[in-house]
Amino acid sequence: MESTDKRTAASTPASESALLHPAAAASAKYSALDFVLRVLLLAASVSAVVVMATSKQTEMVPVPGLPPNIRVPFSAEFNDSPAFIYFMAALSLTGLYSIITTLASISVFRKAKSILLLFALFDVVFVGIVASATGAAGGVAYIGLRGNDHVRWNKICNVYDKFCRHIGSSVALSLFAGVLLVFLSMISTFTLYKRIR
């Protein structure tokens, strides 16, 4: 009875509320799943940012032009590469977005229709942002791991092992965040679909 009241408050014509009852139950189930996935998304994106931010590693490396027994400390950190800087910006933004949408997800029962639409629209944009950041960081990290003989780009992961472990974990976390966003977007769309059945 309470749920019927809420539906009526959300400007649904009273004559439709009886028809929508099974849909409302399905909607509640999807909304709980939506909330859980958004909390996971927050965890994944914040972890990805933290793991990449703490990737700095300093090693003694030989310098070309000097004798090979003379080694100089050189650092590898994420802001050596524009791809990793973009990655940090994208994943931080996703973390912020996931906080906002988690809070909005709690209030989804109150004015569900418009929030579901906003979720479905913005989730797609963030799928694009997270996927492109994952691709860019992954593409550069792969060169770091394997190098590229054709253009004589040497691999660096044999020297900067900790750095590469952090970058790899961070890319894996953002891949997970991207998959979560795809599912979240699908859930929002599917809930909208359920309403018109």
Place this chain on the structure above:
Amino acid sequence: MESTDKRTAASTPASESALLHPAAAASAKYSALDFVLRVLLLAASVSAVVVMATSKQTEMVPVPGLPPNIRVPFSAEFNDSPAFIYFMAALSLTGLYSIITTLASISVFRKAKSILLLFALFDVVFVGIVASATGAAGGVAYIGLRGNDHVRWNKICNVYDKFCRHIGSSVALSLFAGVLLVFLSMISTFTLYKRIR
């Protein structure tokens, strides 16, 4: 009158068909836009694949270990880099997907509801695929353009100018394809939303 018949055939209860009339008009407008964007998506993804496939360039370059006046022909082509191979696979798949969905888009009036849902669900997946491919190829291409002094990866675009122009154009086309897919996904979602107003 004809559109009302089609709606009734698509298992919509007869009592709702009158209510859905303005929504049906809006749906027809969005469907036309959907079709045009899908044709554009096909053009963009096929162009991106063709432009990258034709990027091969052979130049005479000095080889380390030999005297600098001795130059050897070296080719740059997209399958030197795993990121570009992934890009080709992803954009080819998107081209195939856009052919299928363009054909399905023409028949959208017949059984609109389920096709709209499929479009909305799969478009999101392809947003992820195209965005990650664009990110990966863009990230590697940027190293080719500017190099990275921190890890001594030399830029190659000063030598392989035609190759880099092709790669750059191809990445720009796939970025365009990604934006198209975001809009397509939003249109599908928004059309679903219009149905429940």
